[in-house]
Amino acid sequence: MNTRRERRPVPPVAITLASLGTLLLALPVVALLQRAPWSSLWGDITSASTLTALRLSLVCSVGAAAIAIVLGVPLAWVLARVVFRGRAVVRALVLVPLVLPPVVGGVALLLAFGRRGLVGQWLDRWFAVRLPFSTAGAMFAEAFVALPFLVLAVEAGLRSTDPRLDDAAASLGASRWTGFRRVTLPAIRPALVAGAALAWARALGEFGATITFAGNFPGRTQTLPLAVYQALEIDTGSAIAISVLLLLVSFGVLVALRGRWLGGNQ
Amino acid sequence: MNLELDASIENPTLTVEARLSVGDETVVMIGPNGAGKSTLLRAIAGLMPITSGRLSFGDAVFDDPDRGVFVPPAERSVGFMFQDYALFPAMSVLENVAFGMRSRGIAKAAARARAHEWLTRVGLEARAGDRPGALSGGEAQRVAFARALAPRPDIVVLDEPFSALDATSRPESRRTIRALLTERRGPRIIVTHDPIDALSLAERIVVLEDGHVVQDGSPTEITTNPRSRYVADFLGVNLFRGRSDGTGIELDGGGVIVAAAHPGGEVLAVVHPHAVALHDQRPEGTPRNVWSVTVTHIDHHGERVRVSLHGPPDLVAEITPGSAWELDVRPGRALWASLKATEVSVSEG
Numbered sequence: 001m002n003t004r005r006e007r008r009p010v011p012p013v014a015i016t017l018a019s020l021g022t023l024l025l026a027l028p029v030v031a032l033l034q035r036a037p038w039s040s041l042w043g044d045i046t047s048a049s050t051l052t053a054l055r056l057s058l059v060c061s062v063g064a065a066a067i068a069i070v071l072g073v074p075l076a077w078v079l080a081r082v083v084f085r086g087r088a089v090v091r092a093l094v095l096v097p098l099v100l101p102p103v104v105g106g107v108a109l110l111l112a113f114g115r116r117g118l119v120g121q122w123l124d125r126w127f128a129v130r131l132p133f134s135t136a137g138a139m140f141a142e143a144f145v146a147l148p149f150l151v152l153a154v155e156a157g158l159r160s161t162d163p164r165l166d167d168a169a170a171s172l173g174a175s176r177w178t179g180f181r182r183v184t185l186p187a188i189r190p191a192l193v194a195g196a197a198l199a200w201a202r203a204l205g206e207f208g209a210t211i212t213f214a215g216n217f218p219g220r221t222q223t224l225p226l227a228v229y230q231a232l233e234i235d236t237g238s239a240i241a242i243s244v245l246l247l248l249v250s251f252g253v254l255v256a257l258r259g260r261w262l263g264g265n266q
Numbered sequence: 267m268n269l270e271l272d273a274s275i276e277n278p279t280l281t282v283e284a285r286l287s288v289g290d291e292t293v294v295m296i297g298p299n300g301a302g303k304s305t306l307l308r309a310i311a312g313l314m315p316i317t318s319g320r321l322s323f324g325d326a327v328f329d330d331p332d333r334g335v336f337v338p339p340a341e342r343s344v345g346f347m348f349q350d351y352a353l354f355p356a357m358s359v360l361e362n363v364a365f366g367m368r369s370r371g372i373a374k375a376a377a378r379a380r381a382h383e384w385l386t387r388v389g390l391e392a393r394a395g396d397r398p399g400a401l402s403g404g405e406a407q408r409v410a411f412a413r414a415l416a417p418r419p420d421i422v423v424l425d426e427p428f429s430a431l432d433a434t435s436r437p438e439s440r441r442t443i444r445a446l447l448t449e450r451r452g453p454r455i456i457v458t459h460d461p462i463d464a465l466s467l468a469e470r471i472v473v474l475e476d477g478h479v480v481q482d483g484s485p486t487e488i489t490t491n492p493r494s495r496y497v498a499d500f501l502g503v504n505l506f507r508g509r510s511d512g513t514g515i516e517l518d519g520g521g522v523i524v525a526a527a528h529p530g531g532e533v534l535a536v537v538h539p540h541a542v543a544l545h546d547q548r549p550e551g552t553p554r555n556v557w558s559v560t561v562t563h564i565d566h567h568g569e570r571v572r573v574s575l576h577g578p579p580d581l582v583a584e585i586t587p588g589s590a591w592e593l594d595v596r597p598g599r600a601l602w603a604s605l606k607a608t609e610v611s612v613s614e615g
Contacts, residue, residue: 078597163352167308167311167313167339167348167352168348168352168354169369170312170313170339171342171344171345171414172340172365172413172414172417173341173366173370174365178369182354182365189358248601
């Protein structure tokens with residue numbers, strides 16, 4: 001990584017504001033850890049309901065990240081490499097889940113894929129597929145909000161690789177797929193891994209779209225964030241314990257990726 | 267087998283309309299920036315389609331939009347060397363060179379063995395395991411060349427192979443590439459911006475300007491009779507082949523030229539016409555080269571006059587209309603030509 005070190009004295013204003021920014025990020029984490037019911041923590045996070053929510057969270061977030069990769073990489077490739085009418089529109093659509101409040105996203109998903117929805121009624125009638133209020137639906141809602149992260153990262157990665165690498169592969173006899181697999185994919189691997197990690201983290205933390213589209217059914221659609229929300233009304237201690245668990249899971253992934261792909265070298 | 271192109275290729279910025287037939291020979295394509303040289307190469311390789319017309323190699327039609335024929339690049343067997351090499355950054359040097367053979371179905375071990383052989387030929391066997399990012403410019407160029415040629419393509423296309431090299435490494439690179447190009451058969455097309463590259467590699471030169479072939483001929487034809495201002499500036503030079511004995515160059519066409527430095531053996535000497543001075547009488551003083559010549563032909567190029575002279579050696583001088591008038595230059599007129607030794611650029615040839 002090519003970072004320029006600032007050698008002149010750092011202005012006090014910058015130091016002050018940077019410190020405030022750091023505090024804004026750090027204080028909630030500190031508060032959470034400080035209020036955590038350490039004595040009952042283990043019991044809270046190994047309770048059957050929490051473990052169910054954890055398993056569901058992992059299944060849905062990994063599934064959502066997989067959907068984002070399968071659909072997002074080709075989408076990013078098309079956006080980066082193909083000139084077509086309406087490209088600006090598609091690129092704007094990719095940004096929609098980023099700026100849309102997740103609850104609104106959930107409502108929109110319901111109107112599209114609900115049992116009476118635009119597409120949902122046909123899915124129901126022809127294939128007996130009912131996405132809302134199912135585990136698949138939760139995964140689907142998470143994929144919806146996670147997709148932009150993957151597409152943006154991969155598209156940026158593709159844009160920074162030389163398109164003539166594709167030409168070189170083709171002139172050396174490689175099919176499009178071989179060229180993509182052996183030349184393009186290795187070149188964008190860091191971007192793809194970073195994008196997938198961000199998409200997965202976004203899916204893991206997803207709340208609004210999931211609860212709106214898939215509901216809050218323990219064992220079916222109740223992921224960890226939804227479990228926190230429910231626990232908060234009954235037992236604050238347990239809500240904090242689940243929050244700590246979520247914090248640990250996300251933090252663990254961040255640390256695991258840091259050294260290798262997220263620019264871990266200072 | 268000949269590569270036959272009779273096509274027009276439309277770009278957002280330029281339309282190339284060219285007719286070209288390349289057999290078993292090295293053709294150097296020159297032309298100003300934006301003349302369409304790279305477009306033509308890309309069309310030959312199938313990296314861009316032609317708009318109309320036909321492109322074929324032997325019996326195989328590569329591209330014929332009227333008949334709906336387009337052979338994709340992977341099936342054309344064109345060894346393409348890209349301008350700044352486009353080496354695959356995530357692969358080792360060896361894997362880069364083996365890539366073309368692997369894609370054409372050669373088994374891994376055989377492909378790697380042949381890639382090793384090629385790396386040895388270009389003197390880079392020690393770098394086989396390195397990533398392209400660790401190579402110097404000259405090394406990367408040789409890897410790109412080996413990668414393009416290792417799969418034994420029917421057609422070789424080199425896009426500005428020397429442009430990223432510094433002046434000191436060019437001569438050796440030129441020698442290597444020429445040696446490896448001449449040992450193979452089939453069309454070989456090189457695009458370059460450098461007159462020395464063009465003259466030392468070409469068996470034939472094609473000049474492209476504004477998307478059209480404006481001149482096509484042997485290096486001697488083109489240098490002695492440049493048909494446009496661009497060609498005159500770029501290639502309208504005196505080109506001599508000869509044998510250097512350390513003190514002078516014995517020219518193949520008769521006569522001797524003295525240069526400032528003489529590498530031994532077969533050499534190529536280039537003299538720009540504006541360096542050749544003409545005199546009424548035998549000049550006194552320092553010029554090392556003085557010849558008695560006769561005017562054979564005069565060409566007016568705006569504010570300059572190109573005067574063809576019969577020697578030995580035969581050469582061209584470029585003078586102003588004023589001095590042409592003063593010297594009473596006309597066909598048949600006997601004059602003296604002089605040339606400083608420092609104006610002669612010599613390359614091993």
